[in-house]
Amino acid sequence: MVSITLKTNRIFRSCLNLATNLKFSITLFIIICIVSAIGTIIPQDKPKEFYMNTYSLKVLGMPLWKIIQLLSLEKIFYSNFYLILLLCLSFSLFFCSLKSQFPYLRTSRIIKLNNNNPPTSPLHESKKIKYNNIASKNDSSCVQLVSQGYKIYTFDKNLDKAGPLLIHLSLILILLGSAIHAFNDFIAQEMIPIYEVSHIQNVISSGRISKIPQTISLKASAFTVEHENEKVVKQFITNLAMLNSKGEVLKQGLVSVNHPLVYKQVYIFQMDWKLFGIRVNYGKNKIYEFPVQKIEANNEQQWSCTIPAKNQSKLILIFKNMSDEFYVYDNNQNFLKIGKINTPQLIRNTYFTVISKISGTGLQIKKDSSINIVYTGFLLLIIGLVINHKGSKKRT
Amino acid sequence: MEQYILKLENSINILAFLGALVSSLFYWAKLTYYKQIQVFSLPKFCLIFSNCIIAGMLLERCFRYSYFPLSNLYESLLFLSWVLNIITIIFVDKLSIIGAIGSSAVTLIIGYANYILPPSLRQTSILAPALRSNWLMMHVSVMIFSYGLLIMGAFLSLIYVIVNNNLSQKSLNRMFYLPSFYVDFDKNEPRNDIGTATINRNKLSYETIESLSYKFISLGFISLTLGIISGSVWANEAWGNYWSWDPKETWALITWLVFATYLHIRINKKWNKIYASLVASLGLIVICFVTWE
Numbered sequence: 001m002v003s004i005t006l007k008t009n010r011i012f013r014s015c016l017n018l019a020t021n022l023k024f025s026i027t028l029f030i031i032i033c034i035v036s037a038i039g040t041i042i043p044q045d046k047p048k049e050f051y052m053n054t055y056s057l058k059v060l061g062m063p064l065w066k067i068i069q070l071l072s073l074e075k076i077f078y079s080n081f082y083l084i085l086l087l088c089l090s091f092s093l094f095f096c097s098l099k100s101q102f103p104y105l106r107t108s109r110i111i112k113l114n115n116n117n118p119p120t121s122p123l124h125e126s127k128k129i130k131y132n133n134i135a136s137k138n139d140s141s142c143v144q145l146v147s148q149g150y151k152i153y154t155f156d157k158n159l160d161k162a163g164p165l166l167i168h169l170s171l172i173l174i175l176l177g178s179a180i181h182a183f184n185d186f187i188a189q190e191m192i193p194i195y196e197v198s199h200i201q202n203v204i205s206s207g208r209i210s211k212i213p214q215t216i217s218l219k220a221s222a223f224t225v226e227h228e229n230e231k232v233v234k235q236f237i238t239n240l241a242m243l244n245s246k247g248e249v250l251k252q253g254l255v256s257v258n259h260p261l262v263y264k265q266v267y268i269f270q271m272d273w274k275l276f277g278i279r280v281n282y283g284k285n286k287i288y289e290f291p292v293q294k295i296e297a298n299n300e301q302q303w304s305c306t307i308p309a310k311n312q313s314k315l316i317l318i319f320k321n322m323s324d325e326f327y328v329y330d331n332n333q334n335f336l337k338i339g340k341i342n343t344p345q346l347i348r349n350t351y352f353t354v355i356s357k358i359s360g361t362g363l364q365i366k367k368d369s370s371i372n373i374v375y376t377g378f379l380l381l382i383i384g385l386v387i388n389h390k391g392s393k394k395r396t
Numbered sequence: 397m398e399q400y401i402l403k404l405e406n407s408i409n410i411l412a413f414l415g416a417l418v419s420s421l422f423y424w425a426k427l428t429y430y431k432q433i434q435v436f437s438l439p440k441f442c443l444i445f446s447n448c449i450i451a452g453m454l455l456e457r458c459f460r461y462s463y464f465p466l467s468n469l470y471e472s473l474l475f476l477s478w479v480l481n482i483i484t485i486i487f488v489d490k491l492s493i494i495g496a497i498g499s500s501a502v503t504l505i506i507g508y509a510n511y512i513l514p515p516s517l518r519q520t521s522i523l524a525p526a527l528r529s530n531w532l533m534m535h536v537s538v539m540i541f542s543y544g545l546l547i548m549g550a551f552l553s554l555i556y557v558i559v560n561n562n563l564s565q566k567s568l569n570r571m572f573y574l575p576s577f578y579v580d581f582d583k584n585e586p587r588n589d590i591g592t593a594t595i596n597r598n599k600l601s602y603e604t605i606e607s608l609s610y611k612f613i614s615l616g617f618i619s620l621t622l623g624i625i626s627g628s629v630w631a632n633e634a635w636g637n638y639w640s641w642d643p644k645e646t647w648a649l650i651t652w653l654v655f656a657t658y659l660h661i662r663i664n665k666k667w668n669k670i671y672a673s674l675v676a677s678l679g680l681i682v683i684c685f686v687t688w689e
Contacts, residue, residue: 022664029657033650040643077641178639187636235525257525258633269636366636374638378625385618392614392663 019088019095028092032085039076042068090175093168101165163388166380173377180370183207192220193276193360197243200365210367213266215245223273223361236270238361255363265369272362275303275319279355287355292319309350319357326354401460406510408449413506415446416481420499426492440488443499447481450474450506466536467527470518473509475537476687477502479544483612491604497551531630535623539648542619546655546683549612553658553676556606556669606669610662613676617655624648647686654679 018024043050051074055064072079186206192198197219200212222239241252242263251263261268277291292303295318303319317339318327328336328347339345344353422439454474466472484498509518627645628638639645658679662672 022660026657026660029653029660033653036646036650039641040646044641077646233525234528258529260633260636267636269634271635364636368636371632371638375629378629382618382622382625385621389614389618 016095016099019092020099025089025092025096028085028089032089035076035082035085038073042073042076044077045075086175090172093172093175097165097168097172101161101168161391163384163386163391166384167388170377170380170384173380174374177370177374177377180373181207181368184210184369185367186210186212188212188365189271189362190218190365191272191274191360191362192218193358194220194223196220213367216250216266217243217245218268218363218365219243220361223359225273236273236361238270238363240268240361240363242266242268255361265367265371267366267368269364269366270361271364274360274362276358276360278305278317278319278357280307281353281355283351283353289358307352309348311349313348315347315350317354405453408453409506409510412446412449412453413503413510415442415449416477416499416503416506419443419446420496420503423488423492423495423499426495439495439499440485443481443485443488443495443502446502446506447478447485450478450481454478466533466540468517468519470509470513472536472540473505473513473687476540476544477505477509479541480505480548483544483548487608491608493555493605494548494552494608497555498548501547501551526634529630529633531626531633535627535630538619538626539623542616542623543683543687545612545616545619546651546679549609549616550676550680550683552605552609552612553673554680556602556609556673557677559602559605606673609673609676613655613658613679617652617659620648620652620655624652647682651679651682651686654682 043054048069051065051068052063055068057064059067068074072081076082184207186203188200188203190198190200190202197217199214199217203212206212219241220238221241222237224237225233226235226237228234235256237254237256239252240255240261242250242261244250251261253261255261255268255270257270260270274294275292277289279287279289281287288307290305290307292305295302295304301320305317305319307315307317309315314331315336316329316331316333318329320327324341326339326341328339328345330336330348336347337345339347339354341354341356344351419439419442422442426439454471457471466475480498481502484494484502488495488498624645627648631640632638654675658672658675661667661675662669
């Protein structure tokens with residue numbers, strides 16, 4: 001029994017030694033660099049056919065794409081191998097802080113001097129000697145001497161040595177935060193028509209223990225596009241409300257690009273927009289909704305909508321961007337006229353009014369339970385680097 | 397009107413380019429032929445002149461399009477050359493070789509931006525809504541600033557590696573024929589610190605090169621960290637993901653790791669500084685790759 005614990009202890013110790021070895025961590029750095037570089041050279045997250053076409057070259061009697069798939073190089077940053085590398089890095093950081101940096105910080109703060117030597121000469125004289133000795137050894141500005149009875153302590157006032165410790169701790173925090181994020185959170189994308197209620201359904205990615213809230217629903221009550229000029233879009237803004245299962249408003253606010261809406265670790269981002277359809281009034285309160293189709297043309301977003309007209313004919317309406325104007329064509333693609341929303345039109349004996357457009361807003365919904373940890377890590381990293389830099393300046 | 401401004405821009409660019417070229421020629425000449433100190437330094441004047449022109453061009457673009465002028469590759473390269481230029485002006489009196497490196501780097505970058513880069517990349521594109529963020533501005537400017545510092549530091553390290561003949565045959569053998577990280581480096585190898593070794597004029601200048609390189613890289617490392625952090629804060633605000641492993645992010649991480657390795661080797665007093673400098677020279681290749689991409 002004892003021998004087993006001794007053995008495990010020895011294994012543990014040798015692991016600890018390896019983890020705190022500088023050469024080991026430098027090797028780790030370099031391996032991570034090389035693996036990441038491979039990850040940028042091979043395009044990531046593409047369909048299987050892409051790899052079969054691009055990497056059809058044969059190496060050692062095996063096509064290259066098979067090797068790529070075998071080593072999971074096509075999603076290298078999410079592979080177990082990369083996870084293990086990052087784990088090794090965190091362990092190395094953690095044990096290095098624990099084993100060498102933390103004790104170093106403590107010893108640098110309090111150095112006990114003259115512990116068990118009773119003074120042979122009168123007290124004040126011995127103190128004087130000690131002071132002189134220490135003053136000649138250290139830069140007097142950053143060392144404080146304290147005498148307690150016959151003992152003299154010195155306090156290192158500058159906390160320069162806290163720099164590396166802080167850097168390592170902050171890196172551990174960042175890695176921990178992103179690990180929690182990867183396990184606990186989800187990302188979803190929804191295209192929500194205005195005035196309609198939508199649930200979180202289209203989940204893009206989710207962690208292994210993440211829960212998607214089923215009781216929350218989203219309702220967009222307005223969507224506007226701000227323009228810089230004719231063609232340039234400045235900002236997309238959605239007026240969004242989060243509802244619970246009873247339909248009560250939990251949170252309401254504006255969502256725009258770079259300005260997400262936050263409710264209890266759930267972040268909602270403005271991503272995209274879309275035209276779903278139009279409402280047309282044919283007179284006498286006969287209101288119909290027609291779907292639109294997107295056309296890609298000249299870097300402009302255009303939508304076309306076919307509406308019925310009299311005598312079995314059809315009219316095609318083209319909407320460009322978000323403007324209130326639309327272009328009317330007939331079946332044979334002849335241009336007829338430019339119309340405007342909410343103004344009655346009389347075209348080919350058909351009397352109609354386009355009342356409104358039904359637009360939808362594209363939102364990205366993300367739960368992030370560890371963003372505070374990551375941001376704290378960022379802050380500490382910067383503080384640690386600055387302290388470290390100041391310290392290294394003093395040493396040289 | 398637009399064409400007229402472009403033509404004017406081109407002719408002003410030539411002046412900036414010529415200024416940097418003349419100063420680099422003079423600095424190289426100064427390094428090899430004559431070393432006396434001059435009161436009025438022509439090459440420095442040329443550098444300051446070209447610096448003012450680049451700054452003026454960036455400011456002009458800023459006012460003309462009324463936004464922060466770092467939206468495309470051309471403007472980023474101009475800003476990078478400006479950063480390198482100002483570092484050169486500040487530190488050239490400390491070490492004359494900085495003048496030679498800095499001014500030639502500036503010449504190369506301005507030349508590349510103006511004459512090799514296709515003109516379509518020089519036009520300012522209209523910013524998408526996601527790119528209108530203060531975090532992004534901070535990210536881009538701090539990143540380029542850090543690249544300037546790191547390029548300078550890594551160049552100095554490369555020169556230290558080339559010039560310093562302390563690299564004995566024995567250590568050469570070790571570096572190239574054995575996995576060097578598992579070999580204990582010779583701890584008794586004479587270290588040429590200014591304090592311990594006999595003060596030799598040449599050695600002193602080697603050590604100045606090395607220590608300046610360390611200073612540049614440690615400052616550049618801090619700003620690189622700040623740049624990466626502000627970039628990921630921006631990404632988190634724009635689409636809710638602070639790290640998505642796209643090639644640009646990954647290469648920034650690789651640069652960060654390489655220079656972290658440099659700093660770890662450099663602060664370890666048991667190891668020869670030449671290994672740290674070798675890592676920094678590797679970092680130079682990485683940075684060149686990153687900026688070119």
